[in-house]
Amino acid sequence: MDETQLIKEAKSGDVDAFNSLVLAYQVRVYNLAYRILSDEDSAEDTTQTVFLTAYQKLSGFRGGSFLAWILRITTNQCYDRLRYAKRHPTASLEPLNDDDESMESPAWMKDSSSGPEVLLDQAELERAIQQCINALPADYRMVAVLVDVQGMDYQSVAEIIKTPMGTVKSRLARARLKLRDCLSGIRELMPSSIRLNMEGNK
Amino acid sequence: MTTRCSKKDRLLLSRYLAGALSSRQKTALEPRLASEKALVEELNQLKQTRNILASLPTRPVPHNFTIKAGELPRKQSVRLFPVFRMATTICGLLFVILLGITTFTTHITSPQMAAMSEPVESEEYATDENQLMGAAPKAAQPLDTPQASSSAIMEATSLPSGAGVLTAPLPELNQGEAEDVEKVVIRGVDSIKRSSIWVTIAWVFGIISVLSTVAMFYFYYRERV
Numbered sequence: 001m002d003e004t005q006l007i008k009e010a011k012s013g014d015v016d017a018f019n020s021l022v023l024a025y026q027v028r029v030y031n032l033a034y035r036i037l038s039d040e041d042s043a044e045d046t047t048q049t050v051f052l053t054a055y056q057k058l059s060g061f062r063g064g065s066f067l068a069w070i071l072r073i074t075t076n077q078c079y080d081r082l083r084y085a086k087r088h089p090t091a092s093l094e095p096l097n098d099d100d101e102s103m104e105s106p107a108w109m110k111d112s113s114s115g116p117e118v119l120l121d122q123a124e125l126e127r128a129i130q131q132c133i134n135a136l137p138a139d140y141r142m143v144a145v146l147v148d149v150q151g152m153d154y155q156s157v158a159e160i161i162k163t164p165m166g167t168v169k170s171r172l173a174r175a176r177l178k179l180r181d182c183l184s185g186i187r188e189l190m191p192s193s194i195r196l197n198m199e200g201n202k
Numbered sequence: 203m204t205t206r207c208s209k210k211d212r213l214l215l216s217r218y219l220a221g222a223l224s225s226r227q228k229t230a231l232e233p234r235l236a237s238e239k240a241l242v243e244e245l246n247q248l249k250q251t252r253n254i255l256a257s258l259p260t261r262p263v264p265h266n267f268t269i270k271a272g273e274l275p276r277k278q279s280v281r282l283f284p285v286f287r288m289a290t291t292i293c294g295l296l297f298v299i300l301l302g303i304t305t306f307t308t309h310i311t312s313p314q315m316a317a318m319s320e321p322v323e324s325e326e327y328a329t330d331e332n333q334l335m336g337a338a339p340k341a342a343q344p345l346d347t348p349q350a351s352s353s354a355i356m357e358a359t360s361l362p363s364g365a366g367v368l369t370a371p372l373p374e375l376n377q378g379e380a381e382d383v384e385k386v387v388i389r390g391v392d393s394i395k396r397s398s399i400w401v402t403i404a405w406v407f408g409i410i411s412v413l414s415t416v417a418m419f420y421f422y423y424r425e426r427v
Contacts, residue, residue: 015269015270015271018269019268019269022266022267022268022269023266023268026263026266026267027262027263029267030261030263030267031261035258040264044264047267048267051267051269052269126259129255129258133255144255148255149256169217169220169221169222170217170220172216172220172222173213173216173220173222174213174216176216176219176220176252177213177216177248179255180216180250180251183250183251183254
């Protein structure tokens with residue numbers, strides 16, 4: 001059954017039709033929430049809230065891209081959580097710089113006793129990249145995750161975060177610059193697959 | 203030529219990669235990319251950054267987020283209590299204000315009308331009513347006689363002869379006085395007409411306010427549950 005038909009049936013109260021949409025988009029929603037919030041439990045709660053909110057507000061969906069609509073709800077929920085977290089700070093075990101932000105340098109990852117021969121496995125690398133994403137301001141983080149991690153085009157991102165496309169591009173440029181600085185320290189530790197990919201782009 | 207990449211250039215390159223440069227900026231940058239190795243290197247590093255982010259694995263969901271009909275929260279209906287509370291307040295205020303203004307303006311104009319309705323007792327001005335009415339056909343003519351002017355006033359006010367405010371035979375007036383009287387009467391009648399419209403509007407607001415109050419209490423108890 002196509003998406004339009006599923007949405008139509010879900011609007012008329014068919015929970016099964018709505019659940020088909022949930023199954024189709026839950027990975028995108030969960031991953032976006034996880035990359036922005038950087039916490040599995042928060043991402044899980046947010047994803048559940050997103051789908052409940054979507055079901056309640058489905059009558060307000062006026063057509064267009066359902067994915068963009070559901071990701072807009074996700075980014076709004078993430079903003080709410082980030083604001084809440086800012087108002088109710090918790091102690092972090094990760095090192096902070098002088099501005100009380102997570103350290104951009106991934107030096108904390110390196111084990112000085114092991115030397116340069118230490119291999120980082122995929123999980124550690126992911127953690128390092130995620131740490132760099134976390135160091136970005138929320139607005140930049142949203143754009144970087146949506147464009148570079150989720151692979152969405154500028155037009156869709158502008159629609160999702162309700163921001164002009166020029167602002168999206170500008171935020172992306174600044175976000176990449178910050179990420180580039182942050183990631184420069186671990187570049188040589190990248191797995192060969194990524195490094196080969198990088199070489200290919202030169 | 204190899205030079206250090208400035209902060210401004212780095213931002214320029216990042217904006218270039220993001221497609222955020224204007225065509226003029228792009229035209230200026232591209233020849234530099236052909237000649238400045240530092241810029242090319244910086245651009246490649248930005249591309250690498252993009253690739254690193256794209257390489258992040260997709261995480262599996264911990265469980266399905268499907269919803270069950272029994273678990274669904276009750277659909278939140280539009281709360282009408284605040285709407286009716288606002289309507290009650292606004293309509294109540296408008297009712298009071300309009301009625302107050304209308305009453306106030308009526309009190310201002312009524313002494314003039316009262317002055318006009320006072321019977322004239324002086325014999326000097328006493329005229330036979332029949333004589334006055336007899337002058338009516340001449341009303342179409344210019345106001346050259348006191349009788350004609352009196353009758354014109356009666357027509358101008360659209361009141362039946364001998365009824366309403368002009369209960370007494372009008373005195374014989376010269377032309378200037380008759381015109382003054384005519385103006386006052388017309389003004390008075392217009393004022394009454396105007397005020398009656400505003401009184402009606404005020405009462406409409408009053409009725410809406412009462413109905414809105416009833417609805418407000420209804421929704422207050424309904425939405426509280």
